[in-house]
Amino acid sequence: MTKKNLVYVWSLRNAAADKAGQPVAYKDHERYMTSVLEFLVGALNDTPLGQAYDLVGVVYDDDQHNQRDQALVADYGFACEPGRQWLYPADLRVQGKRVNDLLLSVPSTYRRLPRGSAEHIAGKQDFERRLHDTLVELKADIVVLDGLLVILDELVRPGAPFARRIMNIHPGITRGESPYERRGAYATWNALYGARGEAVVDWATRETRPCEPLYLTGASFHYVDNGIDSGEVLHDVLKTQISPDDTILELRWNNFNNSLFPALREGLALLAQRAD
Incomplete structure (x- = not known):
């Protein structure tokens, strides 16, 4: 088996x-919130996935000069600093390398510009060119997106160099035919409202309408296309039970551990088999 260079974004x-x-509050105690990256590192270190993939880069798109980004990461900052909370253990190593040494910034600075303006459109194209060049420099074979809060265009168009080489791990079922479909940025919230018999019709106001309750959610490992979580599904897992009195972080913890982590590990294994 030839190892593939894996880049995480x-x-x-x-x-x-x-x-x-x-640690996050969970019912009457606390549970550690493992990031997807920390889980992936463990899988590459301790399972056969490490024989199939070499993690060569960890790219983030946050903009240090964007005031909204500054506020959203205020508890963490934009890099691991001594004595400060970080998204994974500061000494985390993957396949003998320090994860912090793999961090690369490709900021999506176009988000500061008026949406739909010519400058915004040009800035988005520039971001994708910079991300493309970074992936080429890293000699990426496979790219895994996790919680990348931008939609890719040119990078994943049919015929583009990275088309069908960029995968997304999504905290919801994305198959259109599934009654459990939960696409988009509000997938976990939609699942939680759904377990309460409510469907959100306007996220700005949280206006809802009644619906048949659904008490399951899951995760999907899918190819990235130009839509919102609309690419072909390689693998999905539907094993997360929802209680209507869950908090969003309780459901997030449950879904990570019961569906998303297995979907990522098993999906990457399937992808390696296909490559061979």
């Missing part, structure tokens, strides 16, 4: 919202 602000790398 995320938004720190998404992991910060999950309280990654720290």
Whole structure:
């Protein structure tokens, strides 16, 4: 088996919202919130996935000069600093390398510009060019997105160099035919409202309508296309029970551990088999 170079791409602000790398309130006690990256590192160190993939880069898109990003990662900052909370243990190592040494910033600075403006569109194209160049420099074979809060365009268009080489791990079922479908940034919230018999029709106001309760959610490992979690699903897992009185972090913890982590590990294993 020839090892594939794996690059992991995320938004720190998404992991910060999950309280990654720290204990969170869970019913009458606390549980450690393992980030997806920390789980992936463990899988590469301790399972056969490490024979299939070499983690060569960890890219984040957060913009240090964006005031909103500064506020969203205020508890963590934009890099691991001595004595400060971070998204995973400061000494975390993957396949003998310090994870902190693999961190690379490719900021999506276009988000500061008015949406839909010519400058915004040009800035988005520039971001994707910089991300493309970083992936080429890292000699990436496979790219895993986790909580990247931007939609890719040119990078994943049919015929582009990284088309069908970029995968997303999503905390919800993305198959359109599934009654448990939960796409988009509010997937976990949608699942929680759904277990309470409510469907959100307007996220700005949290206006809801009644719906049939669903008490399960899961995760999907899918190819990235130009849509919102609409790419072909390689593997998904539907094993997360929802209680209507769960908090969002309790459900997030449950879904990570029961569905998302298995979907990532098993999906990467399937991808390696296909490559061979």
